[in-house]
Amino acid sequence: MITFESVTKQFPGGTTAVDELHLQVPDGEVVVLVGPSGCGKTTILRMVNRMIEPSGGRVAVNGEDVMRTSPPRLRRGIGYVIQGIGLFPHRTIAQNVATVPKLEGWDDDRIKARVDELIETVGLPDGVRDRYPHQLSGGQQQRVGVARALAADPPVMLMDEPFAAVDPIVRTRLQDEFLRLQSEVRKTIVFVTHDIDEAIKMGDRIAILSQGGHLQQYATPKELLAEPANDFVADFLGAERGLKRLALIPVSQVEAAPGPVVAPGAGIDEARRVAETHSSDWVVVVDDEGRARGWARLDELDGRGPVDGVRLRDFELTVHADDSLRTALNALVISRHGVAVRLGDGDRYEGLLTRELLSEELR
Amino acid sequence: MELVAQLLDWFTAPAQWTGSSGIPVRVLEHVLYTVAATGVAVVVGLPIGLAVGHTGRGGTVAVNTTNVGRAIPSFGIIVLFFFIFGIDPVPAVIMLVALALPPIVTNTYVGVRSVAPAVTDSAAGMGLTGWQVLREVEIPAAMPLIMAGIRTSAVQVVATATLAAYIGLGGLGRYIFDGLSQQVLNQVVGGAILVALLALATELALGRVQRLVVPRGLQARSRQAALDAKLT
Numbered sequence: 177m178i179t180f181e182s183v184t185k186q187f188p189g190g191t192t193a194v195d196e197l198h199l200q201v202p203d204g205e206v207v208v209l210v211g212p213s214g215c216g217k218t219t220i221l222r223m224v225n226r227m228i229e230p231s232g233g234r235v236a237v238n239g240e241d242v243m244r245t246s247p248p249r250l251r252r253g254i255g256y257v258i259q260g261i262g263l264f265p266h267r268t269i270a271q272n273v274a275t276v277p278k279l280e281g282w283d284d285d286r287i288k289a290r291v292d293e294l295i296e297t298v299g300l301p302d303g304v305r306d307r308y309p310h311q312l313s314g315g316q317q318q319r320v321g322v323a324r325a326l327a328a329d330p331p332v333m334l335m336d337e338p339f340a341a342v343d344p345i346v347r348t349r350l351q352d353e354f355l356r357l358q359s360e361v362r363k364t365i366v367f368v369t370h371d372i373d374e375a376i377k378m379g380d381r382i383a384i385l386s387q388g389g390h391l392q393q394y395a396t397p398k399e400l401l402a403e404p405a406n407d408f409v410a411d412f413l414g415a416e417r418g419l420k421r422l423a424l425i426p427v428s429q430v431e432a433a434p435g436p437v438v439a440p441g442a443g444i445d446e447a448r449r450v451a452e453t454h455s456s457d458w459v460v461v462v463d464d465e466g467r468a469r470g471w472a473r474l475d476e477l478d479g480r481g482p483v484d485g486v487r488l489r490d491f492e493l494t495v496h497a498d499d500s501l502r503t504a505l506n507a508l509v510i511s512r513h514g515v516a517v518r519l520g521d522g523d524r525y526e527g528l529l530t531r532e533l534l535s536e537e538l539r
Numbered sequence: 540m541e542l543v544a545q546l547l548d549w550f551t552a553p554a555q556w557t558g559s560s561g562i563p564v565r566v567l568e569h570v571l572y573t574v575a576a577t578g579v580a581v582v583v584g585l586p587i588g589l590a591v592g593h594t595g596r597g598g599t600v601a602v603n604t605t606n607v608g609r610a611i612p613s614f615g616i617i618v619l620f621f622f623i624f625g626i627d628p629v630p631a632v633i634m635l636v637a638l639a640l641p642p643i644v645t646n647t648y649v650g651v652r653s654v655a656p657a658v659t660d661s662a663a664g665m666g667l668t669g670w671q672v673l674r675e676v677e678i679p680a681a682m683p684l685i686m687a688g689i690r691t692s693a694v695q696v697v698a699t700a701t702l703a704a705y706i707g708l709g710g711l712g713r714y715i716f717d718g719l720s721q722q723v724l725n726q727v728v729g730g731a732i733l734v735a736l737l738a739l740a741t742e743l744a745l746g747r748v749q750r751l752v753v754p755r756g757l758q759a760r761s762r763q764a765a766l767d768a769k770l771t
C-alpha cells in the first residue's frame with residue numbers, strides 16, 4: 177500500500193507542482209494518475225521513490241515513511257519505468273535487465289535464470305539477449321524497460337507513461353500484455369498517463385488531476401464514467417463518456433432473449449410455431465450440444481422439413497459473452513436485423529441481443 | 540630529387556641508429572615527454588571533467604580555465620622557462636600538460652553531460668548510488684568522447700614536444716633545431732618526418748586502446764554513426 181498524506185511539492189522558483197494530496201494505492205491494484213501535461217503526475221510518482229522529495233506531508237510505502245529509508249535501498253525495492261525508458265546504451269539487453277539483481281548481489285546463475293525468464297515474460301524473442309538497445313525497435317525497448325523494472329520482483333512498480341513512445345498498434349498490444357501479466361503478478365502499481373482511454377483500460381482506480389497537482393476525483397473507471405464529480409472531470413473524460421462506460425461492461429451483464437430456437441431435426445410445422453410465438457419469420461438452429469448451427473428464414477424453407485435439410489444461413493454478427501457492451505452496441509447498429517447472437521465458450525448459443533435489451537443499460 | 544637522396548643518406552647512415560643522439564634514443568626521449576605530459580594531463584584532467592560532468596556544476600569554469608592552456612604561446616613560454624629554470628625537463632613537461640589538458644577536460648565533461656538524462660535518471664531510479672552511476676553508466680557511456688580527447692591531446696603533445704629541444708633538451712626536435720642552426724636541410728626534414736610518423740603512430744596506438752576501453756555496444760553505434768556521416 178502506498179499512501180500520500182497532505183503531500184505538497186514546491187519546486188525552488190515557486191512552482192507548486194502538488195498541493196495537499198491525499199491518496200491511497202491499495203495492494204495489488206493499478207492506480208492510474210491522469211491529467212493534462214504539467215499537472216504534476218511525474219512529480220507525484222517520483223516522490224514515491226524519493227527521486228523527488230516532498231516539501232510537506234508524508235509519503236509511505238507499506239506504512240513506512242519513504243524519507244526514513246536511504247534512496248538506493250528504497251529504490252531497489254520499487255520497480256521504476258521512467259518516461260523515455262533510459263536503457264543503458266553500452267550494456268546488452270541481458271545486462272540491462274540484470275541491473276538491480278546485480279546490485280543486490282545475486283549469483284550469476286540466478287541472474288541468468290531470472291533474465292531468461294523475464295525476457296520470455298515480456299514477450300521478447302530470445303535472440304535479443306546479447307543485443308544492444310539501439311538495435312531494438314521502440315516497442316521492444318519498452319518491453320526491456322518493463323523487464324528491467326520487474327527484475328528483482330519488487331512488490332511496487334512506478335510506471336511513467338511507459339507506452340507513450342510507440343505507435344497505437346504496438347501500444348494496444350503492450351497494454352494487453354501488461355494487463356495479462358499484472359493479473360498474474362498482482363503488483364501494486366502507480367501508472368502515469370495523459371491518455372484517458374489508457375487510464376480507463378489500465379486502471380483499477382483512476383486519480384484525475386488538474387494543474388497544480390489538485391486531485392479532482394479518485395474512483396474506479398466505472399464510477400468515474402457514471403458519475404464524474406465535476407465539470408473538469410466530465411470534460412476530461414470526453415464527449416464519448418457514455419460509450420467509454422459501455423466498453424467496461426461485459427455483455428454477460430445483460431440478459432439475452434432465448435429467441436426462436438429449434439433443433440436441427442425439427443419439421444416445418446414446429447419451426448412455424450416457434451417463430452410465431454417469438455413473432456419472427458425466422459428460426460435459430462441449435463444442436464443437442466448447445467452449439468448454434470445457423471439460422472433459416474421460414475419463406476426459404478419452402479414448406480419442407482426437417483429444418484436442417486435446407487441450407488442454413490451463417491450469423492451476420494455474433495457477440496461473445498466476454499465482449500463489452502460497446503462491441504455489442506456496435507454490432508446492433510450495423511446489423512440489418514437489429515439482432516446479434518450471443519455465444520459463450522465453444523460457440524455455445526446463449527441467446528439473442530436486441531436494441532431493446534441493451535437500452536436498459538444505455539440509459 | 541636531390542633532397543630525397545640526401546634524406547635516404549641521413550636515414551640510412553649507421554651512426555644515425557646508435558648512440559645518445561641516434562634516432563632510437565631521440566624517439567624514446569620524445570615518447571617519454573609525450574607520455575609524461577599526456578599522463579599527467581589525464582590524471583589531472585579526467586577527474587576534473589568527471590566531477591563537473593557528474594555534478595553538472597562548475598562546467599563552464601573548468602572548461603574556460605583549462606582552455607587558457609590552449610591560448611598559451613608554447614614557444615614563448617618555453618623560452619621564458621629556459622631563462623628562469625635553465626635546461627630542465629620539468630617546466631617543459633608542465634607546458635605540455637597545459638596544452639594537453641583542455642581537450643581532455645572538455646571532452647570528458649561533454650561526454651558525461653551528453654549521456655541522455657533518461658539514462659542517468661533510470662540508473663538513479665533503480666537504486667544506483669552516485670558513484671555507481673558515474674562508474675557503471677557515465678564513464679562507460681562517455682568513453683568514446685574521453686578517448687577522442689586523449690588522442691587529440693597526445694597528438695598535439697607529440698608535435699609540440701619538438702620545442703623542448705629549443706631549450707637544450709632532447710627529443711626529435713634536436714634534429715630540427717640543430718639542423719636549422721647548422722643549415723643541414725636533410726636533418727631538419729628527417730626530424731620533421733619522424734615527428735609526423737610518431738604522431739601518426741600515437742594516433743593509431745590510441746585508436747587500439749580506444750577499441751579496448753569503449754564498450755562494444757557503443758562501438759557498433761559510433762561506427763554506424765561514422766558510416767551515416769559519410770553517406771550524408
Ligand SMILES: Nc1ncnc2c1ncn2[C@@H]1O[C@H](COP(=O)(O)OP(=O)(O)O)[C@@H](O)[C@H]1O
Pocket residue numbers: 187188189191192193211212213214215216217218219220
Ligand atoms: N525540477 C523542477 N523544477 C521546477 N519545476 C518543475 C520541476 N519538475 C517539474 N516542474 C514543474 O512542476 C509541474 C509539474 O510537472 P510534472 O510533474 O513533470 O508534470 P506531468 O508529469 O503531469 O506532465 C510543471 O509545471 C513543471 O514545470
Ligand SMILES: [Mg+2]
Pocket residue numbers: 217218219259
Ligand atoms: Mg510527466
